[in-house]
Amino acid sequence: MSDNRPLRWFLYGYLALVFTFVFAPILFSVIFSFNSDRFPTIPLGSFTLKWYQTVWNDPDVWEAARTSLTVSPKSHLRSVHPILRRLHPC
Amino acid sequence: MKSTANLFGSKLSRRKALTYGAATALSTPFISRAWAAPTEINMLAWYGHGEPDVVAEFEAANNVKFKPKYYAGGDNMLGLIAQSPPGTYDVILSDGEFVQQLNAAGYIEELNAADYPFDDMLYEDFTKFPGHWKDGKLYSMMVRCGHLGVSYNKNAITAEEAMSYECFWKPEVKGKVGHFDWHLPSLGMMSLYNGNGAGLWDLSDGKWDAVQETTLSLRPQVGGYFDYGGTFNSLKNGEMLAMCGIGDWITGVLEKDGAPVGSVVPKEGGIQWTESYCIGKGTEKADIVKKFIQYMLSAEGQVKSAQMAAYPGFAITKSGRARLIEVDRAEAERTGQIDGMANDPITLVKEGRIHYRNIPVQQTLEDWNDFWSEYKNA
């Protein structure tokens, strides 16, 4: 593989750009989870933990978390089970 | 390599500590609930009616817990009920115009008129709201209402321009007019714009064609069709400068948040949305539901309804209005809910500038929905 320096750096920069595209929405939602405004707009409001508090105190959220934790391993096992069978030397 | 096994005494107990810790953390909110075992009430309503800011006080006082299922649009509500076994929903919040269909299909219980404060109503018409009575029997109790009209961004449309639906066609807002994604209120507004007045829902073939034509002519101005969340977002960040099919129930919330938006009832007329509570057929909790409906019609309940975080509504009882002026005069002034104010909603209704929302008379809901899909694709 010929070592083309400018090409390599261009590709690294491009990769960084692509990762920015992928992670920008995630980063923004984390930032706005600490924002005081109810709707996400810029400029930002003030820093607050109130949304985290609201979610922590909501029993419906805990109920949903419990459901997710119990259901998803079951469905994961069901879908992996046939694959595991195939890997069995038989 | 030094083993870290002795950090918590032994590897085994660390794992146990983590498991117990996680289990405790996950079950904390359940501990306090387990002692009380409150009665669950299943509610079917528009978004926000089962939220703490409205029901928390009632829940605490009566040891109940509301389990809301939210819908968007009366036909959506009917569909949800049709698909569930009788008794699924204990209390149903219905749009006024859909109560008739709920009753015809046998989804609601009869109410005892003596239980409810009819003499406290602000407007005589509300005591005999169309569709809520059948053969002298009461089936649903009106608890709040609101008005739909022109919703606009104050920086883009002036207050005078907003007094007519014509402002939606303004060239300056091309591509910035949004629709709430439900055919009924938007097409009703187009019908009012066409001058159909009180007959806005009763359209002959010719008039229905005219309404469709008017609507299609608005298409180049349309920026998008939005659900509840999308409507809020678009108006808040200025993507949309005007919105068709909504009213103060959306802009009121945004105004409180500081956005330069507002809603008015234009000269062609506005539409009133009405919300009424019914007791679901086959419920075992009819007594507590009755108590809840009475609570919502009491002064405290009416204030809670007027100040609802999800979307505000008008108080419909005299005591409710009086209490609102007492505890939140600013809100009462903002919405004109003080006797004598120019935009007093009751005055507007009395003057005939407001028409109750209804389902189309000569077409089916399906026809209107069909056209709505066609409109989106135009």
Added chain:
Amino acid sequence: MSDSTPAKAASSAARQSSVFKLTFRLPIIIWQSLFFIGPLCFMVAMSFFIVRNYRMQEDFVMKNWLKMLGRDYFWDSYFLTWGLAGIGTVVTMLVAFPAAYTLAFKVSETVRRWAIFMLIIPFFTSYLVRIFSWYVILAESGVINAGLSYLGLGPFVMLNTKFGTVVGYMTLTLPLVIILQTFALANIDKSLVEAAFNLGCRPFRTIYRVILPMARTGLIIAAVFCFILSFGDFVSPYYLGGSKPPTLPILIVDTVKSGQQWPRAAVVAVVMMVTLFVVAFAGIMAAYRRRFG
């Protein structure tokens, strides 16, 4: 009974092993039939039911098919969904390729592993929340336009457009496509690439004549996944495209929300599924087609 020949012993062993294999395969066959094929058949049947008073009733009418397929707006939506998903796939594949190329050839094994790990993270997050985040970034008063205004460039309308929809599709599919493309590229025979270089082939030509054909299978699979996911997506065209114009998934929701026309929605869904089966089948055929010569 000791006259069993080696052939008989072999065949009885083979029979035993095939019974054994069947027992292993049975659970997945039953599972697939119950939870995949069953609902599929029910959905096709449902497209012939009728709705009366908001209640669906079993029936066998052609009305739903005739009504739905006879509507202009259905076909408009159909071709639009094809177009948008197609453009989304092309754009995603093109955007992903240089990134996958870099990860496959230009970075160390460790970096590649970390990159793949990071690309799996988006799958742990909520797709819907990520789409809402794009509001803030793409809005006219949003981050991008604010930045561009410093450069004196006018505000661009990016939300409620087909551009917004494609951005949404990319949010959904880009991580997966990069991962699939990276695996496809990383698993080719590098000695052939080196041979091409030794013979004087320039980088771009190498990609076109050597790398792409060798990675063809994996790349086509990536494209097929991307198309299928985009075609069936409801969230992006609704929230970032403004439902304007609506794609087939939006049409399904509209049909059900108002009037509860599940049978008509089933018609749209069946048409979508047939389309995607055809696309997937064609894709797999193209991917695994043996090269002659």
